[in-house]
Amino acid sequence: MTEQLKQIDQHVVQWLMQMKQEVPKMLADMDLQTKTSRFDLVTNVDKSIEQSFEQLLTAQFPEHQLYGEEAHHDTEKLREGYTWVLDPIDGTANLVKQQDDFCIILALFYNGEPVLSYIYDYPRQKLFQAIKGEGVYLNGTLLSPPPIMALKDSMISFNNKVLNDETMHDLLDASFGYRLIGACGLDSAKVFTGQFGMHIHTNAKPWDIGAQFLFAEMLGLKMTNFHQEPIDFIHGGPFIISNPGCYEQTLEILLQKGGYEK
Secondary structure: OHHHHHHHHHHHHHHHHHHHHHHHHHHHOOOEEEOOOOOOEEEHHHHHHHHHHHHHHHHHOOOOEEEEOOOOOOOOOOOOOEEEEEEEEEOHHHHHHHOOOOEEEEEEEEOOEEEEEEEEEOOOOEEEEEEOOOEEEEOOEEOOOOOOOOHHHOEEEOOOOOOOHHHHHHHHHHOOEEOOOOOHHHHHHHHHOOOOOEEEEEEEOHHHHOOHHHHHHHHOOEEEOOOOOOOOOOOOEEEEEEOOOOHHHHHHHHHOOOOOOO
């Protein structure tokens, strides 16, 4: 299967490089809309990227299914055969407000198991790429698993608006420091490289975390819900991706004193 995955990978990387040329044109004519609230944003960039990837699948892999953030939400057969999970722009608020810190998250599952994953940090032109049975790469250079890191030595990442104050300060006191990029794919990628010890998302959607399954598996990271249980790639939910050295202590702090919820 590895050779087949490599062939699919070549088409996807070629498409991502095409996006490198197309996204500036989309940004120049960006149209902003809101979905459920003034903080839940969507742009023509999100929609155009998803439509472009759908066109690639129609042309090259018509038997593949697409499960995207902006459309294609029929979940009935997503565990059968090839299914792509796509967040066309992760960090839309960052794109709109900063024109920085956003990425494309893309993953392929075969019969429910992750086999290809991509996080494309567009502003910095960094492509994180994982091929099942082959390796994890950053711009074509093989990545090794990060060193084991204790929580006291780790930068940690979470949305401070969704943790109660006591839990948040306990995590801050136990760790080395706190950072948040505000795009789940980019915060997670910092865990891949050992720059962060962990990243928490309390309400992760499937497209926020679709790529992280394979990266975690191949880099020896922990990726579960807050009760150390596997996450369903179709439904998402509370999520941690963590260096194994700080995983258990992080969850112990997160769930003590009545839990993390406000």
